[in-house]
Amino acid sequence: MDTTQLLKGVLDLAVLAVVDGEDGYGYDIVRRLRDGGLSDVGDASVYGTLRRLYSSGALTSYVVPSESGPHRKYYGITPTGRTQLKQQRDDWTVFANTVTGLLKGTREGVTA
């Protein structure tokens, strides 16, 4: 199954989750997602998501100048973002449990 399709639905949630603990800049957040197991996540998808979450007020952003390289744009979560994260986490848990239960039932149905 193509996991990129699944990923699209939960990328907002995943991004909010990894930013929740600690502010991060674009590539740093990509790295956290990959280290967390989402190895197929596309850079541009993450950056686009960050911009969108910023526009909707879920994230705040600030630029940190760098002496050795280009400036980095950091993102941090806002209260709105935290609310959204909690909401989506609950939704996800319910959804995942539902699908898991559904799959169990199907398998038992087939094997029985």
Added chain:
Amino acid sequence: MSTTDTPTVAPEVQEFLDAVRAQLADLDVDEQRDITEGLEADLTDLVAERGRGALGDPVAYARELRAAAGLEPEMAGPTGRRGWWHRVDRALDACRARTDRVVQALPGDAAPLLHWLRPVWWIVRAWAALELVDLLFGRGRYAGDLTVVPHLRGFGWALLLLAVVASVQLGRGAFWPGGSRGPGARLVLVLLNAFALVMIPLVLVQVVARDGGAPDDRYGRGWNDGYRAGADEVRASVDKAGLYADGKWVSQIYPYDAQGRPLVGVQLFNQVGQPINVVTQPEYVDDIAHPNEGKPLVYYPWTNGATQVLNVFPIPSRVQEGEQPSATAFAESTPPVVAPFPLAAVPSVSLPGIRTGVQRPDR
């Protein structure tokens, strides 16, 4: 605040980012800035960690970025406005991305090595271009042979240096006005590079054939030298100085009068009264009758007391040490003399009604 002018961004990142921005051209300035701000740093990190091949296709990248940001994936507005060029740009981008992927997939350290070798290519293509100019318009055109440093009327080294600088600047992307490359410029550059790639073997064959590629091929080299000498002569004929008879260099004239007796001190002028000046140079004539033992025969033209007069014959000469004429030659122990005439006397000549050996009266 814009970070686009940060000078520490690698050229490939900048190029990729420019291509991405081109796909965001329909957004207003603030939106564009929001969406691309910080990308320099992110892409720089990406390249540092996974190589430039990880950049991929900027168009696909922009599409993903737009989609994830909740914008229309494709750029709005008529893409056909600059449709054809846009397609060229995309085709070049795709080509670039594919090449990068192939290079990245090479075993070992091939990718950084190839990247590191790019300046070498810039120098080689500059050299090939100059050799080509030499072949078409310079020495190679006549003689069909090229030297390692193009001859180009003696300006070879200077022009080579200039061409190398231009090529390197072009390669670094520092040559285009404004620093950005339109699809037209990119296309021209690709074609020029391809052309250079094709021409280099041809030029190399020419150079190697000339410069000791086959040192034992004496016949071939002799043939080349002869051909070149002939070619040089043909070119020199345009501005020959001095006297020639039947196309051959004349350094001395021995006049005889109508009775066939040798004459000394004869002044010659042409049909419009210009002196027929001879140009002499030291000669090494070492035959049995005149054993000069390797010393040069140096000519001492006649003078009118103030300057040399080069249209008076025969010209005195002497065999001496060194090629420089001596100012005091005529006071030395072996002064220049009129060398013996090649023929002691020649048959007399006459025409009916024409008297010889007299001064021509004024008209």
